[in-house]
Amino acid sequence: MNERSVSVRNGDFQVDVLEGGSGDPLLYLHGIAGLQWTPFLDQLANGHTVIAPHTPGFGATTGTESLQDLQDLIYFYLDLLDDLGLDKLPLVGHSLGGMFAAELAAIQPARFSHVALAAPFGLWDDSDQIPDLFSIPLPELAAGMYANVESEPAVAVATAPSARMTEVDPDTAEGQETISYLVERSKSMSTAAKYLWPIPNRGLSKRLHRVTQPALIIWGEKDGVIPPGYADRFAAKMPNAAVHVVPDAAHMVVDEQPGYVAGLIESLLAR
Amino acid sequence: MKIEMFHLCPYRDLPEDFREKNRSVWVDVPSHLFDAEIATRTYNETLDELKYAAEMGYDGICVNEHHQNAYGLMPSPNLMGSVMARETKDVAIIIMGNSIALYDPPIRVAEEFAMLDCISGGRLVAGFPVGSAMDTAYGYGSNPALLRDKYAEAEELILKAWTEKEIFAFDGKYTQLRYVNIWPRPMQNPRPPVWVPGAGSIETWNTCIDKGHLYAYLSYSGYKRGKQVMDGFWKVANAAGVDNPYHAGFLQLVCVADNEQELHDKYAAHTEYFFNKMLHIYPGFADPPGYRTADTIKAGLLSQTTSFGRGSTKELTFDEFREAGNVVAGTPSQVTEQLREIAKDLHIGHLMLLNQFGSIPHELAKENIRRTAQEVVPNLRDMWSEYEDHWWPQNAIVREGTAAPTSAD
Numbered sequence: 001m002n003e004r005s006v007s008v009r010n011g012d013f014q015v016d017v018l019e020g021g022s023g024d025p026l027l028y029l030h031g032i033a034g035l036q037w038t039p040f041l042d043q044l045a046n047g048h049t050v051i052a053p054h055t056p057g058f059g060a061t062t063g064t065e066s067l068q069d070l071q072d073l074i075y076f077y078l079d080l081l082d083d084l085g086l087d088k089l090p091l092v093g094h095s096l097g098g099m100f101a102a103e104l105a106a107i108q109p110a111r112f113s114h115v116a117l118a119a120p121f122g123l124w125d126d127s128d129q130i131p132d133l134f135s136i137p138l139p140e141l142a143a144g145m146y147a148n149v150e151s152e153p154a155v156a157v158a159t160a161p162s163a164r165m166t167e168v169d170p171d172t173a174e175g176q177e178t179i180s181y182l183v184e185r186s187k188s189m190s191t192a193a194k195y196l197w198p199i200p201n202r203g204l205s206k207r208l209h210r211v212t213q214p215a216l217i218i219w220g221e222k223d224g225v226i227p228p229g230y231a232d233r234f235a236a237k238m239p240n241a242a243v244h245v246v247p248d249a250a251h252m253v254v255d256e257q258p259g260y261v262a263g264l265i266e267s268l269l270a271r
Numbered sequence: 272m273k274i275e276m277f278h279l280c281p282y283r284d285l286p287e288d289f290r291e292k293n294r295s296v297w298v299d300v301p302s303h304l305f306d307a308e309i310a311t312r313t314y315n316e317t318l319d320e321l322k323y324a325a326e327m328g329y330d331g332i333c334v335n336e337h338h339q340n341a342y343g344l345m346p347s348p349n350l351m352g353s354v355m356a357r358e359t360k361d362v363a364i365i366i367m368g369n370s371i372a373l374y375d376p377p378i379r380v381a382e383e384f385a386m387l388d389c390i391s392g393g394r395l396v397a398g399f400p401v402g403s404a405m406d407t408a409y410g411y412g413s414n415p416a417l418l419r420d421k422y423a424e425a426e427e428l429i430l431k432a433w434t435e436k437e438i439f440a441f442d443g444k445y446t447q448l449r450y451v452n453i454w455p456r457p458m459q460n461p462r463p464p465v466w467v468p469g470a471g472s473i474e475t476w477n478t479c480i481d482k483g484h485l486y487a488y489l490s491y492s493g494y495k496r497g498k499q500v501m502d503g504f505w506k507v508a509n510a511a512g513v514d515n516p517y518h519a520g521f522l523q524l525v526c527v528a529d530n531e532q533e534l535h536d537k538y539a540a541h542t543e544y545f546f547n548k549m550l551h552i553y554p555g556f557a558d559p560p561g562y563r564t565a566d567t568i569k570a571g572l573l574s575q576t577t578s579f580g581r582g583s584t585k586e587l588t589f590d591e592f593r594e595a596g597n598v599v600a601g602t603p604s605q606v607t608e609q610l611r612e613i614a615k616d617l618h619i620g621h622l623m624l625l626n627q628f629g630s631i632p633h634e635l636a637k638e639n640i641r642r643t644a645q646e647v648v649p650n651l652r653d654m655w656s657e658y659e660d661h662w663w664p665q666n667a668i669v670r671e672g673t674a675a676p677t678s679a680d
Binding site: 134136162183187190198199 | 408409412414415416417444553554555556558559560561563564568569570
């Protein structure tokens, strides 16, 4: 895996891009929990060059302050793809990145050969409401993200420092560590809030019919961040989409069942 | 020094087991606990108490804005302000204030404040709070990541609408107006003084110093936290060459009685009601993403409900709240001495006192108002007489021993 910094719009954005594997390019847009080079991306990199940018506001990518709304962000991504010379490639997005992927596939359908959305945000149905992920207690959030609440990443989410009631002393090393974590988390979550607050609906349902490529909707059976019932709502609007609900997985389905999900995507690309 | 009475207009009749049965007094407080007959009584008694405070000798009376809560029943403090403007003749009418980022277009605030300034004959203080996380991000669904940016734009628009003589076009990120031309315009020239209530965000200190607005620290967490925040403010202020105590205000709960027994009998249960029920806020509403900026987090300043509340999730007693400085309670001379100490130590020229808080009933609230106004307030006025108060409304009364107002600009 390589990491490189790409300048977009004359340096308004410095984009931290992870890249690995070989073969034709595949674009991966990460979810609300951020981006790491995971076993899932390793699997996808078998046979593809996986290109995975940190979205502005996450990791080292700069420029989130100049993005006011989803439209600003989508045009940023179009600039990035132009600069990277990416065209006619498969697009995979998870969670928040799934929402961005759906928007990109709708605005430039010809640019993407296939579309895989894993637990994407973007639709809202009053009769099946998405929990308020910004205010639920962390143990509840962890249980929504991971089917196995005793797994290491689930425990890390459940016990993470929280600004909510934390007494922080900036004069200690431990305090500084907590503060760094909270600053980073505040940056990424306030970025996510631009696209999700107070209700994660920016009108995608009016555009989703334009996603005509061979497509796959993947959902963890136990997703407590976005209820799995949303899989069919996405598929109903997309003329060429199949749905796969993955057992023993929740919102972090791509990390919880990396081999299985990567296999589903391989099958999609063969269509 | 100027001493003002602050009223929150709390819902006084929550059930005994409210804390055990409900997670929050704010945002998702159950609607079945609301009784309109009680609200009718509460609003009218609140207005009577505000008027009474003016009659008893306070320099100004303050109300503020909150949403979806039982802590303070005034989603629109301007409605209370319009009554106060009619019912009083000379005191400052301090609306503390309107959460300007929440109004679309924000010139609604410029218009209503101009109305209040005209009705009161130039006695208005215009408060511009960012607003609590619960009010803005949850109650009004405003995006916490954009709130401060929206606030800055709204402030610019309102100040310009008040002071610009020509009709102008405003091309903002959040508000676009082809013809800005408010009628009425404020009576005060060039405009009413602006006070900014804050809960300890570093950005608010900088805004106040840069723009020359009064900074008022409104919290119930007592002297220690107050000292931490006001020291932070004065550090920023002093670096900019500012040391006028009238540039700052501070809120304090006060109750007065003749002896310890009477204090306990009259105020203990109501104080406990205030801290244990009115500030019972679900922690998940404390820190929506982006509400606190990176600089505030880096300074180790706690999230708003922690400070806004009282830094503890436990039920505490009257004596513990007194010990922590959450409430100043004593005989008139004890209270006077403590308030002088606080004003001196925090270097503040505007002291905002809560005489009605929690479940204090009407007659007792009036007693507390009368005794504070007559036996405490006159003995504080001489403080800071060597400074000029640039933050007082031009036509509000200046009682003996306080500094005279001068133009805000």
